[in-house]
Amino acid sequence: MTLVAKGLEGIVANSTSISDVRGDIGQLIYAGYDINELAGKVSFEETIHLLWHGELPNPEQLHKLTSALRAERSLPPEIIDFLKSVPRTAGPMDVIRTGVSMLGLFDHATGEHANYERAVAITAKIGVIAAYFHRLRQGKDLPPIRTDLSEAAHFLYLINGEEPTKEATATLDVAYVLHADHGMxxxxxxxxxxVATLSDMFSGITSAIGTLKGPLHGGANEGVIHMLQEIGSEDKVDAWLEEQFAKKAKIMGIGHRVYKVLDPRAPHLRDMAIKLTDQLGEPKWIRMSEHIATVMREKKHLNANVDFYSATVYYSLGVPTDLFTPIFAISRTAGWTAHVLEQLADNRLYRPLSEYTGPEVGKVVKPIDQR
Ligand SMILES: CC(C)(COP(=O)(O)OP(=O)(O)OC[C@H]1O[C@@H](n2cnc3c(N)ncnc32)[C@H](O)[C@@H]1OP(=O)(O)O)[C@@H](O)C(=O)NCCC(=O)NCCS
Incomplete structure (x- = not known):
């Protein structure tokens, strides 16, 4: 009998030097650095350099990278026209998936650094696509691109039309660092x-965005806010959870395929969520979240994952719920592009097998009018 690893659980599909998820001890490593060492100490831009080049940048390297990213922020006018033509009710993840795919139509990169240049362009533009769509669907103007703001500050500036506070920028920057990569x-x-079929970088990132969108992956952070809104108040948490257990429903932001102990990203986001909700005088969300996390840990032995607290962080920053997963995508583009570059540097087609469970061979085709 063939042994099927459903969901490819436990299968090592490739080797990578970019990041490692050590699920048994709750450790996440980016190129030799524990995420706890990086979070709060390095910027998202420094993290991008680490993922793309395997080392943290010196000041000159950082300047080169940030200048390259900032120079690539503008969108082709055709993509702005596309964003204007999109129904206002469209999902932002669908818009960035199509927007990144469209970027491929305007790609002129050639030469040995072409894929690196594409990685820079996609990383620089994906947040602009999301933010401009958000402005347009509200009937608002498009703030001009600025080159004096960090990636995190620029995104907040574009969605709100005004420069963010240092604190909001720092919060989003740490969230970007925490989401930037996560193994396979x-x-x-x-x-x-x-990309292993020797398709192209834009197709690879388009596939990734479509995959991240689902509620079992990046879409869980939106699900967390919907859950908190549905429950309404802390006193209703126990009864609501019992109902979900009876229905065998999945609780969003809880559980993980690889982490069997606490997701190391969760405590950073939890601390930020506590601080922000405190400042806003709205501790209700974090209290409900803590209550849910405690019940899930005690009754189901399942821990909160990265999406559980990031939802409250983004909510407290005033980011609309349907931009939570796009924020994840913006940050993870750093990791996706790093993996695409690594894949292409030592490529082999992925082609797993399947266990056939259909009828045994031997059926005879009857003419169509006799079926
Ligand atoms: C992340 C996730 C998809 C991992 O899935 P998986 O490794 O395939 O784990 P399974 O779905 O097989 O779950 C194993 C068991 O734990 C339970 N479980 C896992 N996550 C759960 C959750 N969020 N809520 C309730 N029960 C959960 C399953 O019901 C199953 O129980 P059973 O063995 O009694 O049937 C899953 O935990 C999940 O759906 N979580 C919610 C979505 C989410 O937050 N995704 C973001 C991940 S970063």
């Missing part, structure tokens, strides 16, 4: 599978 997760795997 589903969306990274799909990006690698796509």
């Amino acid at each position: 997760n589903a969306s990274t795997f799909s990006a690698r599978v796509t």
Whole structure:
């Protein structure tokens, strides 16, 4: 009998020097650095350099990278026209998936650094696509691109039309660092599978965005806010959870395929969520979240994952719920592109097998009028 690893659980699909998820001890490593060492100490831009080049940048390297990213922020006018033509009710993840795919139509990169240049362009533009769509669907103007703001500050500036506070920027920057890469997760795997056919970088990232969108992956952070809104108040948490257990429903932001102990990203986001909700005088959300996390840990032995607290962080920053997963995508583009570059540097087509469970061979085709 063939042994099927459903969901490819436990299968090592490739080797990578970019990041490692040590699920048994709750450790996440980016190129030799524990995420706890990086979070709060390095910027998202420094993290991008680490993922793309395997080392943290010196000041000159950082300047070169940030200048390259900032120079690539503008969108082709055709993509702005596309964003204007999109129904206002469209999902932002669908818009960035199509927007990144469209970027491929305007790609002129050539030469040995072409894929690196594409990685820079996609990383620089994906947040602009999301933010401009958000402005347009509200009937608002498009703030001009600025080159004096960090990636995190620029995104907040574009969605709100005004420069963010230092604190809001720092919060989003740490969230970006925490989400930037995560081993062979589903969306990274799909990006690698796509480019391993020698398709192209834009197709790979488009596949990844489509994969991240689902509620079992990046879409869980939106699900967390919907859950908190549905429950309404802390006193209703126990009864609501019992109902979900009876229905065998999945609780969003809880559980993980690889982490069997606490997701190391969760405590950073939890601390930020506590601080922000405190400042806003709205501790209700975090209290409900803590209550849910405690019940899930005690009754189901399942821990909160990265999406559980990031939802409250983004909510407290005033980011609309349907931009939570796009924020994840913006940050994970750093990791996806790093994996695409690594895949192409030592490529082999992914082609797993399947266990056939259909009828035994031997059926005879009857003419169509006799079926
Ligand atoms: C992340 C996730 C998809 C991992 O899935 P998986 O490794 O395939 O794990 P399974 O779905 O097989 O779950 C194993 C068991 O734990 C339970 N479980 C896992 N996550 C759960 C959750 N969020 N809520 C309730 N029960 C959960 C399952 O019901 C199953 O129980 P059973 O063995 O009694 O049937 C899953 O935990 C999940 O759906 N979580 C919610 C979505 C989410 O937050 N995704 C973001 C991940 S970063």
